[in-house]
Amino acid sequence: MATIEILGVPHAYELTAPTSCPHTLVFIHGWLNSRGYWQPVISRLSLDFQCLSYDLRGFGESRSQPETDFNREQISVNLPPTPSSPVGSSFDPLYTPSAYAQDLAVLLQQLNITSAWLIGHSLGGTIALWAAAQMPDCIQGVICINAGGGIYLKESFEQFRSAGQRFLQIRPRWLSQIPLIDLLFTRASVARPLERYWARQRVIDFVVADPEAALGSLLDSTTEEEVNRLPQLVSQLKQPVYFLTGTNDKVMEPKYVRHLASFHRLFQYSGDNVIEIPDCGHLAMLEQPEAVASHISSIVEA
Template identity: 30%
Template sequence: MSSALPLLVMAHGWLLRGRLWQPLVRLLEPRWRCWTPDLPGYGQARRPQGLRPTLPAYGSWLATEASRRADGAPLVLIGHSLGGSVVLHASEQLGPQLCGVVLIGSGGGVYQRRPFLQLRRVGRLLALTQRDRRAARGLLINSTQRQAVADLPRRVSQLSVPSLWIAGSRDRVMQPLYVRHLAGFAPEHQVEVLQGAGHLPMRDQPGPLQQVLEPWLQRVASPRS
């Protein structure tokens, strides 16, 4: 493992965009290098021709782009909500360059019905501002299909790096119960619950999130013997 600090790659959730991470990034920089892309078809990012709106395809895209950006440095992948599922798919393709995975408000597609329906209603409006509405809808549909959800525990169980799972105590979209459930399949994992946080702690509680995240980052960034 390189002695360089890892590049932190932050993948946003459904109908969101990379700039959502900025309150957290401001607390982490300049010590940590951060990359907060708009996923293809979201925000200002075009979806490359031929890139299907599926978790495996987006995972491959993220792994390729993250590795290129890191330029040989180690990587930590950080995913929020649906972005957590993208991160799990990307993690399988990075080999020894990957030194850790963080999942925030991500429990494997198990969403609470009423808040999730509210999110979808808002999503139909927000999708009008997306660069690629087909990508936004398709990625959500494909990620919440029974087969995709059932496959996540297997992927989590095959993680070869430490994982940190963060839930908000007031998250109505992804309750801590479901975050703990999926985290339990990981060989080496840590679960933290942010008191008073909802589904967007990087925006609403960046300070408490940074206090949980940074000590863990320091541990996984330490060279292993």
């Protein structure tokens, strides 16, 4: 693991060796996850592609706040205007998908990555879409995994936000020490039980996530404004955007993935930019890493 400072905040990341491919694959994890979930996929791709994975601010081994007094507004980042910010250089509130995309822009600048494909899981997919809008010259394309939406259903979202807040309130550190607690996480949100190793990692990431970042990213990414902005964002992207969805995903059902995908030009009339993975739930990179890696490789090399 390496550490790099992004806008004053230490971030953990891993970068594999360069290859003959001119593009770097950048992997963005989802809510209450960490960069390690990508390793089954990266291990299958790193011989052909340079791969970057990192922990989002406040998750995994990345800090949530600067170690010293720091003003984000003092940093000059060359970002074009996006649907949320008429002035591209202005910074968004800390935990919006756009703010996390701005973190990513700085990370790529600091690592001298000038050509990348973004692969984002769930919330990470939304962050990838924002980053593609903010960095059109650098980002060659986006692959969203178990990510979609763009339809704001008031009652459903209010229930989701309320349930998420309650979920975050039951996170004592000693929770990870309870015998067999990880067994609960082998089956949550997946079509087939995960290996105990990954269930254990899910418990750890659930417990160590910074409270402010966990709650802030949940609430800031599910507002009516944010959800309704997604289709507009996708429709404006010039880069190719593909969506991988699990046929048994109950968190982000395929119909909602197809809805968001339909706003991109590649959708055409039959969903040409949507790929369904059979017998797969919400954690495709752990449940079906071979299929995910194969689809990524085919898309990037096309």
